[in-house]
Amino acid sequence: MTAPRRQPQRLPLKVRYFRTADQIPGIPRDAAENLDLVSQKYAFRANDYYLDLIDWNDPDDPIRRLVIPDAAELEDWGMLDASDEAANTVVQGVQHKYGDTALVLTAATCASYCRYCFRKRLFMRHNEEVARDLSPAFAYVAHHREITDILLTGGDPLVLSTDRLSPIVKRFAAMPHVGTIRIGSKIPAFNPQRIVDDEDLHDLIEETVAAGTAVYLMAHFDHPRELTEMAQNAIWAVQDAGAHVVNQCPLIRGVNDDDMVLTELFETATALGMPQYYLFQGRPTAGNAPFEVPLVESFEIFDRARRRCSGLSRRVRFAMSHASGKIEVVGVNEQHIFLRYHRAKDPDLESRVIVCKRDDEAYWFDDLEAVG
Numbered sequence: 001m002t003a004p005r006r007q008p009q010r011l012p013l014k015v016r017y018f019r020t021a022d023q024i025p026g027i028p029r030d031a032a033e034n035l036d037l038v039s040q041k042y043a044f045r046a047n048d049y050y051l052d053l054i055d056w057n058d059p060d061d062p063i064r065r066l067v068i069p070d071a072a073e074l075e076d077w078g079m080l081d082a083s084d085e086a087a088n089t090v091v092q093g094v095q096h097k098y099g100d101t102a103l104v105l106t107a108a109t110c111a112s113y114c115r116y117c118f119r120k121r122l123f124m125r126h127n128e129e130v131a132r133d134l135s136p137a138f139a140y141v142a143h144h145r146e147i148t149d150i151l152l153t154g155g156d157p158l159v160l161s162t163d164r165l166s167p168i169v170k171r172f173a174a175m176p177h178v179g180t181i182r183i184g185s186k187i188p189a190f191n192p193q194r195i196v197d198d199e200d201l202h203d204l205i206e207e208t209v210a211a212g213t214a215v216y217l218m219a220h221f222d223h224p225r226e227l228t229e230m231a232q233n234a235i236w237a238v239q240d241a242g243a244h245v246v247n248q249c250p251l252i253r254g255v256n257d258d259d260m261v262l263t264e265l266f267e268t269a270t271a272l273g274m275p276q277y278y279l280f281q282g283r284p285t286a287g288n289a290p291f292e293v294p295l296v297e298s299f300e301i302f303d304r305a306r307r308r309c310s311g312l313s314r315r316v317r318f319a320m321s322h323a324s325g326k327i328e329v330v331g332v333n334e335q336h337i338f339l340r341y342h343r344a345k346d347p348d349l350e351s352r353v354i355v356c357k358r359d360d361e362a363y364w365f366d367d368l369e370a371v372g
């Protein structure tokens with residue numbers, strides 16, 4: 001791993017978006033056929049900046065795997081809303097699962113679509129989960145003074161122009177009980193130039209922080225190859241404006257199911273001042289069969305990676321975002337899997353430790369048998 005350094009910014013560059021295979025220069029025929037087939041069911045979108053990171057000569061290239069459809073996505077597997085997010089939806093566009101935190105779904109698109117996305121239902125027709133009019137969301141949060149933390153999510157909030165994002169951030173930041181605004185985004189990986197060039201975004205962060213509300217960018221890098229010079233510039237741009245940055249991502253078959261890759265990701269993220277916050281077990285989401293890894297195997301990959309890391313990088317937790325809460329996998333031995341509620345929807349479950357029978361075929365909490 002090379003130590004990252006600040007680089008001069010490049011000249012502004014506008015990315016071009018592609019939705020069909022025939023628009024993508026150099027795409028191999030098999031990839032084009034899969035794209036045409038799968039995109040009839042699950043949306044495809046990518047841009048030239050990100051596609052340029054792919055080595056088309058390598059059929060197993062992790063960046064290719066992340067955005068180019070795999071025919072096995074069409075296997076009958078999983079559910080569209082695997083964590084039952086619908087049950088936490090309190091008004092259109094707002095999920096309120098844990099007392100202090102509200103998720104506000106502000107955008108129904110992303111700069112590109114990750115093939116393993118657990119919210120791919122948002123990109124399908126007839127989805128009503130994203131707020132078109134945020135008035136009910138503002139009213140709900142204003143009324144619920146226990147909410148101290150707003151997570152802007154989607155889709156990707158940074159696909160919105162800063163002109164559209166700014167009043168949203170300002171309105172929540174003006175509520176005295178809101179101390180933190182988080183922006184969950186994969187734009188730093190998919191289109192970092194959008195952040196580097198946007199001085200209005202830097203000003204918005206600076207003004208929000210100066211007025212007393214912390215801003216966190218929850219970045220989503222899955223593989224060290226996404227941490228290009230431009231991506232690093234994007235991270236530094238928001239840090240310079242006063243935002244904190246952390247990284248989180250799922251463990252994905254063929255992308256980062258390799259402890260050496262994860263070690264490099266965690267250590268590089270720490271060196272960039274963007275420590276890894278969570279590594280997630282993939283949710284059993286419809287369309288995601290080719291990307292999922294059994295729970296024990298995932299934990300063992302994670303644990304090997306973490307043991308190689310410095311103390312700062314070891315703060316990462318490996319967790320399942322289950323309908324009942326965020327369940328951390330804390331250990332596995334020959335007989336058992338040890339779990340602990342890091343966050344729980346039911347306050348009585350907070351911090352509860354659960355011991356389950358080891359099952360190397362299980363993918364998710366619901367597949368496990370609790371024994372203590």
Ligand code: SF4
Binds near residue numbers: 111112113118119185
């Ligand atoms: S950026 Fe996030 S919401 Fe968008 S496709 Fe990827 S995982 Fe899904």
